[in-house]
């Protein structure tokens with residue numbers, strides 16, 4: 001799973017550079033989309049971002065994420081963020097834990113979320 005993102009003024013940390021929290025959010029969000037490929041419903045338990053180099057605003061970066069391995073409920077995911085100049089500026093690792101629908105229902109899960117649990121995995 002991959003996405004191209006160019007951080008902009010909304011994501012500014014230091015002048016001209018992306019805020020680490022925005023980079024972290026982008027990785028976590030893409031990991032969430034990997035779940036569609038894995039066909040599991042899971043949430044982030046841990047997320048580690050390795051900030052290898054400053055990320056300039058306005059420069060597209062490709063974030064590539066994949067399932068590295070699975071151990072029962074534990075999904076180990078990893079991501080890499082690389083600029084068009086082929087410089088890898090950040091990597092991330094996450095542990096997602098597979099959850100059931102009761103994880104969401106106390107918090108007002110909407111029909112779309114609940115419907116996910118009723119579909120066969122190949123249609124999630």
Ligand SMILES: CCCCCCCCCCCC(=O)SCCNC(=O)CCNC(=O)[C@H](O)C(C)(C)COP(=O)(O)OP(=O)(O)OC[C@H]1O[C@@H](n2cnc3c(N)ncnc32)[C@H](O)[C@@H]1OP(=O)(O)O
Nearest residue numbers: 028032041042043044045046073074095097099112113116
């Ligand atoms: C439109 C449709 C959308 C569908 C919805 C799609 C959602 C997409 C989400 C996108 C990403 C997000 O933003 S998610 C949002 C941010 N994350 C959250 O809000 C999660 C908050 N945390 C939690 O609710 C909870 O901690 C859970 C559910 C993650 C886990 O609680 P739990 O179910 O009680 O699990 P727990 O017993 O603690 O741990 C389960 C197993 O994992 C192991 N384990 C726990 N932590 C670790 C660890 N750091 N490293 C190794 N192993 C660990 C435990 O030893 C145990 O092993 P063993 O004894 O089994 O061997």
